[in-house]
Amino acid sequence: MKTCPYCGSHIERIDHQHYYCDFCRMKIDIRIVKKNQERLDVRFRDFAFASYIDRSTPEIMTLSTFELLYLLKMIRKERNDMYHHMHVFHRAGEESNDFKEAEKESGRDYLYFTKKAFVVENLIRTRLGYVPERITESYLVKYLQNIKNDKKTGPMIIRKQRKENKVNEKG
Numbered sequence: 001m002k003t004c005p006y007c008g009s010h011i012e013r014i015d016h017q018h019y020y021c022d023f024c025r026m027k028i029d030i031r032i033v034k035k036n037q038e039r040l041d042v043r044f045r046d047f048a049f050a051s052y053i054d055r056s057t058p059e060i061m062t063l064s065t066f067e068l069l070y071l072l073k074m075i076r077k078e079r080n081d082m083y084h085h086m087h088v089f090h091r092a093g094e095e096s097n098d099f100k101e102a103e104k105e106s107g108r109d110y111l112y113f114t115k116k117a118f119v120v121e122n123l124i125r126t127r128l129g130y131v132p133e134r135i136t137e138s139y140l141v142k143y144l145q146n147i148k149n150d151k152k153t154g155p156m157i158i159r160k161q162r163k164e165n166k167v168n169e170k171g
Helices: 050-054 065-093 097-128 137-148 163-170
Strands: 018-021 026-029
Touching (some): 050 065, 065 137
16 A cells, blocks of 8 residues: 555555645655555765765755765865965965966855855755754764664554543543
């Protein structure tokens, strides 16, 4: 029996890509439909590639929250490095014009990483309700442990009361 991954209710197929849940009042994509009141699976990778930084915002939006946190840690480091380079080239440029182009390039990169940080921070804010001030390795390890230690409590089945209990409650 096909069931809703959110509430466990029986669902009806409405087209070749979707089912409908009356309780949740929503279409459910066929890819996440469950059987026999199974719960949703948690999808995450315990890493993110640096190349993810260059993805478009819609592509970044598909990443798990853990991947976003990991990505933000990388972006913040790159942004900090670009600021440092920009500062160094600015100081070197005071003595020679040879470094003006490197300073401008570092400034463009700094702006790029700043905007990417804004994107990822806002996505994290919508999921967690806040953006961590610092994302350390220990923070990521603890977050990952919480995911792995999640108490996945079996299927979403509502137990029916026995008739005896109902009679005693009325009497």
